[in-house]
Amino acid sequence: xxSLFITATGTxxxxxxxxxxxxxxLAAQGYSVGVYKPIETGVTDIPADAAVLLEACRKVNNAFKxxxxxxxxxxxxxxxxxxxxxxENKRITPEMLIEKHxxxxxxxxxxxxxxxxxxxxxxxxxxxxxxxxxxxxCPALLVTPSRLGCINDTLLSMMALxxxxxxxxxxxxxxxxxxxxxxxxxxxxxxxxxxxxxxEEGLGDFAASFTVNPI
Numbered sequence: 390x391x392s393l394f395i396t397a398t399g400t401x402x403x404x405x406x407x408x409x410x411x412x413x414x415l416a417a418q419g420y421s422v423g424v425y426k427p428i429e430t431g432v433t434d435i436p437a438d439a440a441v442l443l444e445a446c447r448k449v450n451n452a453f454k455x456x457x458x459x460x461x462x463x464x465x466x467x468x469x470x471x472x473x474x475x476x477e478n479k480r481i482t483p484e485m486l487i488e489k490h491x492x493x494x495x496x497x498x499x500x501x502x503x504x505x506x507x508x509x510x511x512x513x514x515x516x517x518x519x520x521x522x523x524x525x526x527c528p529a530l531l532v533t534p535s536r537l538g539c540i541n542d543t544l545l546s547m548m549a550l551x552x553x554x555x556x557x558x559x560x561x562x563x564x565x566x567x568x569x570x571x572x573x574x575x576x577x578x579x580x581x582x583x584x585x586x587x588x589e590e591g592l593g594d595f596a597a598s599f600t601v602n603p604i
Contacts, residue, residue: 486512535565
């Protein structure tokens with residue numbers, strides 16, 4: 390069993406979209422794929438992201454057919470905020486997050502874990518999303534935006550992952566300022582990261598290289 394943590398430079402960057410594409414791509418390669426949304430905030434009834442991920446997973450993995458969105462999450466909160474802030478009663482424990490990961494891992498070949506927000510998001514007062522990824526001991530896929538200013542966010546996130554010695558790959562979700570991306574951002578990526586790729590193109594090659602040789 391392998392795990393892959395899908396993270397991003399912040400919120401509303403495209404983690405769920407990327408994870409959905411990965412479910413489809415990995416399943417097409419013959420793998421049994423599972424999903425885990427450890428924490429979801431902004432939930433008033435059913436965790437929306439978890440529900441979408443589970444619906445896609447049910448189509449490719451019979452072991453997830455009887456599960457509910459609540460089964461693939463460890464914690465949900467009504468307040469749309471960082472987990473530490475949304476968790477007003479301070480219920481979150483890292484142990485529960487790891488325990489749920491272990492349980493879901495047994496139902497698949499590859500477990501896709503979608504984080505909440507970015508890497509420095511506080512889960513508890515002293516436990517960041519980065520700490521969680523490190524404790525899981527799995528590689529990460531960093532999703533970055535295409536809007537103006539994304540170079541700074543991308544480099545900072547890369548620095549954070551490297552400082553924790555977390556293996557990772559990264560991709561661009563071409564959706565915002567898409568028309569200007571080729572002029573205002575791509576020249577730097579072409580010069581410094583000539584093998585960069587986008588969610589729209591390259592996900593198949595990434596999935597193949599990940600399953601054969603995890604990052």
